[in-house]
Amino acid sequence: MDSRIVDLKSKLDVYKAMTGGGNLSDCPVRDVIQGLSGKWSSLLMAALAEQPYRFGELRRLVPDISQRMLTQTLCDLQRDGYVHREVFPTKPPSVEYSLTDLGRSMFGALRHLLEWAELNHDAVRAARARFDGAMAGAAGQTGALA
Amino acid sequence: MDSRIVDLKSKLDVYKAMTGGGNLSDCPVRDVIQGLSGKWSSLLMAALAEQPYRFGELRRLVPDISQRMLTQTLCDLQRDGYVHREVFPTKPPSVEYSLTDLGRSMFGALRHLLEWAELNHDAVRAARARFDGAMAGAAGQTGALA
DNA sequence: AGGGGCGGTCTCAAAAAGAGACCAGCGCTA
DNA sequence: TAGCGCTGGTCTCTTTTTGAGACCGCCCCT
Known part of the structure; x- marks a missing residue:
């Protein structure tokens, strides 16, 4: 189970990049996704x-x-x-x-x-x-x- | 009957399956996507x-x-x-x-x-x-x- | 004793979506 | 030739969804 945490951690950066580094207010993803939502x-x-x-x-x-x-x-x-x-x-x-x-x-x-x-x-x-x-x-x- | 050109049939089937075979009203995709939209x-x-x-x-x-x-x-x-x-x-x-x-x-x-x-x-x-x-x-x- | 954080719910106003009328122009047909 | 429907839209009205923020009990901290 610990190995899974490590695995998630490496992916975490990907998500953080998506979400604007932890602040979900001004991320580009949001701007684009809203148009498709x-x-x-x-x-x-x-x-x-x-x-x-x-x-x-x-x-x-x-x-x-x-x-x-x-x-x-x-x-x-x-x-x-x-x-x-x-x-x-x-x-x-x-x-x-x-x-x-x-x-x-x-x-x-x-x-x-x-x-x-x-x-x-x-x-x-x-x-x-x-x-x-x-x-x-x-x-x-x-x-x-x- | 129509003068409409029909091609790219193979790809078409994939999308039609998604969309419920041409009728977009009762397809499962829609039901699920609505929840994410x-x-x-x-x-x-x-x-x-x-x-x-x-x-x-x-x-x-x-x-x-x-x-x-x-x-x-x-x-x-x-x-x-x-x-x-x-x-x-x-x-x-x-x-x-x-x-x-x-x-x-x-x-x-x-x-x-x-x-x-x-x-x-x-x-x-x-x-x-x-x-x-x-x-x-x-x-x-x-x-x-x- | 008072203020704030916890995770909500409640109400009310604003925005978005749905229903359906209406528009101009043209072809069909009765 | 007068209607009717199709073309792609817009306009208005009503209903649903969202947003803003008050309010709730509970407990900790000061």
Whole structure:
């Protein structure tokens, strides 16, 4: 177990660098992550990583996103340089969204998380059920389940 | 039927699997990602990946989080099985938060994104500045920049 | 006896997100 | 030719989420 501590220690520096050396207020990671932490960002990134899509296609692909949030999230993603927005002067002007190189690069990192989620969603849901059950039990009585 | 070009099929399947086969509404990824998409989740995960922390320590580590959000985010993380909460019956009862095995596993995937963010925040900020500049220019005139 | 740290919860205000109306322009079709 | 729907959005309204900060009991320290 002590060897594990040593192992963690060497990694500690990596995390500290991420988090700004112990102060999590002004670290670059945070600035970048905030842009991806939106409810729809990663979802749209996953969709656009698959292939370029038009506005209406995305809307149909993600039925429970509002146009407002779709517009805004795409705009945020474009602002951060992940997404390219191209307007085609067709008769009804169509707009196509696609990933930029930066976006593809970022998705390469994001993908790990998505893959993890895909593999472990059972474990997460089990944990959730366990927690909710414990909470329900604890609602009426403390320490009902030992 | 459509004149749409379909290629890169092999890669497509990977992303489609993530996104639930083309329907992004009921995919497991989404369920899991939503839990991490909060403003503070990844930040707290990064902190706890470094080492276990107590409530007050986390609050000091992330000064601009409110107690409310700290409590709630930690609770969410605990519910999803990423974080373990242990109360020590010391005189002022202290509470320590640490990552579970599932949490460490998840952080292994999240870390890629954090590392990417660390490496590429300059590019993102540059993109942001470019975008904001273009918007400022376009505010008074349409298509000012060709 | 008073102040502060402990880990929260509670209330209230502000910000963000969701629902859905509305817009202009064009093609289809009835 | 009058409607209807599709194009990509914006605008308003309501609901949810967040943020700011007061408040809680408990105990130690001075």
